[in-house]
Amino acid sequence: MKPTTPVPRQTRQARMFWLVLGLTPVILGLCVLMGAAGIGLPDWTTQPVILRLRLTRVLAGFLIGAALSCAGVVLQAILRNPLAEPYVLGVSSGAGLGAAVAILTGFSALGAFSVPLCSFILAVLTLLTVYRLAGPGGSRPSVFGLILSGVMVSSVCSSLLMFLVSVAPIEGMHSVIWWTLGNLEVTSESLLAVGGGLSAAGCLAIWALSPELNAITLGHEMAHHLGVRVKVMVAVALGLATLITAASVAVAGLIGFVGLLVPHVMRTLVGPDHRRLVPAAALGGGAFLAICDAVARTALNVEIPVGVVTAFIGGPFFLFLLHRRRKAGGME
């Protein structure tokens, strides 16, 4: 008998996956218990509204966190770089601009689908623009190129958004600013139903693409050799990632870095195989955003926007990754 054989990586990663799966409901439960008045369930009989508010809020956090995290996984697989993320690539800002246009023009009155639709259209346009600007003439753009053009396009979108806000009627302003910082306070349950539903469906569809996503991380040519319809698959996967990003932004505004931080942590826990990574990232992202929101609600006397909390954790994390990769020299 061999003394103390190390646990095989595969087994360890499988165990971690079950741990993530098991911990997520516990975390979500704790988030429901956390309130401004301390930990505990609000009295069901006297305060049914508060309980309902908390439940929808945790649900929104979970779905949106899952969506943003899955979108990050897809972008990282297709661009073959762990720094890709909807917020960094400007997709979120584009979606935000779309949503703001829908809200401020009154287009949103047409139904719960209108805001996500507007977000989606502008998010797709943004992604195409960023990709186009990053790489000259069809060549595969470098990561720095992508990040740089992502930041630029993102700030153009933000300033357009600010322009719309400043010319818009004054009463809408506070809510729009709150919303650009990320806010899980659900104003319309039908919007949550549509946005959350789209996000959940998108995550499942992405999970179904796992074998192809795996192959694509070996490079587009190699994926072709392995029998993947690369062009179709890339278009579908990017479309799904953009769709769920747009749906999340339409519901909760701009929440950054979830798609960067969570997939990275999950990759070290459950391994990079997408068949396991996608569901783990969804669960982990959901739990992470729910916690961040609970902190945002309860940490101070006043509520802070949840996007502030995620950026506070995610920004330094992004810089850390960037620094480490540059030191490793594997940037291109």
Added chain:
Amino acid sequence: MNSALRLEAVSAGYRDRTVLDNFSLDVEKGTMLGILGPNGAGKTTLFKVLSGLLVPRSGSVSLFGQPVARLAPAERARLVAVVPQELDIPVAYTVQDVVMMGRTTSLSRWGQPSAGDRQIVERAMVYTDVADIRDRPITELSGGERQRAIVALALAQEPRMILMDEATSHLDLNHRLEIMQLVERLNQENGVTVLLISHDLQLASEFCRRLVLLDGGRIVADGRPNSVLTEENLRRVYRCAVRVHEDAETGGLSILPAPRLPAARVGHGIGVHVVAGGGCGEDVLRRLTLCGYTVTCGVLNRGDLDAEVAAALGLETALEQPFSPVGESAREAARQLAAKADAIVLTSVPFGPGNMANLDLLEAMRAAGKPVLIMQGIETRDYTPDRAAVRRVAELITRGATPWRDLADLLARLPAAASHPAAVLQEPKRRQLQCFPKSRTSGTCPHQA
């Protein structure tokens, strides 16, 4: 149908460039075929056409009797697998994860891999000897292990043909051999057709029964290694002289770049007069001197770059005043030097009215029966008003002067000393290279022996 691969009149290329033009090739099932040729010969384009990455503009490509254009990606992946030179994998997949990707088209979307898929992957890992390292991240493997894992990935596709795209060129000798033996075994035991692109002519000749030599998108030679890798073919394709040696014992070919050979003093006792100027003769003067020739030079102007080199090498030189046309006394000096030489060499010196006298010198020496060697491409360096130099050189060549292309070519054409010391010097080099075929016949790698 006995052909694994058939290309008929295929033209293919990129946006503004046709690489393969009217290209035809037929490869029998179970062949191990080596595709050789210099950079830009069309090897990679050929592979891209075969693997469906590049759609040809015209012509037909079929794999095992099926047109590539009509194959679904998943079907194609079951026929052809590709082992690239180097696969950049940005995330730390385990070896098993990577090999499992060979089953991409048959994996279930959500559930565990089926027992069949698992068995195929297991077999591929055992075959390539990566089963023990299945749990290691691919990013932490050595070059040889990594490439074995990539071969396992290709095997997991259960392909009927494997394309090796310079798959061993970044490996060291023993790992190169290891991969090639692995692929050869697949070819012999499982009847997998193997096409390999390689820059290692020797390795290809060692493992492939058929070689195809490409140049400029065309097949220059096709057949058994010893009929394809001839000195003549290689000189034509690689544009440099090489020496091919067939080992009497093993039949293995060893190929050496020839310019390295005449470093010995093959020119001992032989005089060469060089017509140069403006720095174009520097290399020729230096190399000929190194090779032991008694070199003379002229006519050159004082202060000319070549005149300085000649002076530095201590060569006898016929000189003219700076920036002056060649006069009578310099002409006579050069004539005397050339008359002592056994051969006259014209370098890539540009001609204008001022130095046409040097062509008279060449003509006189040719008439005297001395070998005259003229560097090709006079058209590009004739600055005489009426293109007189082009005409004169053409005349010289029709009357028996020899054109030469590069230094190696020139050295091959110059007369050499009777006892060829290069043959002696070459001996130890050749022996070193022999360790390769010998180790194969005994069936072990050199590092294991």
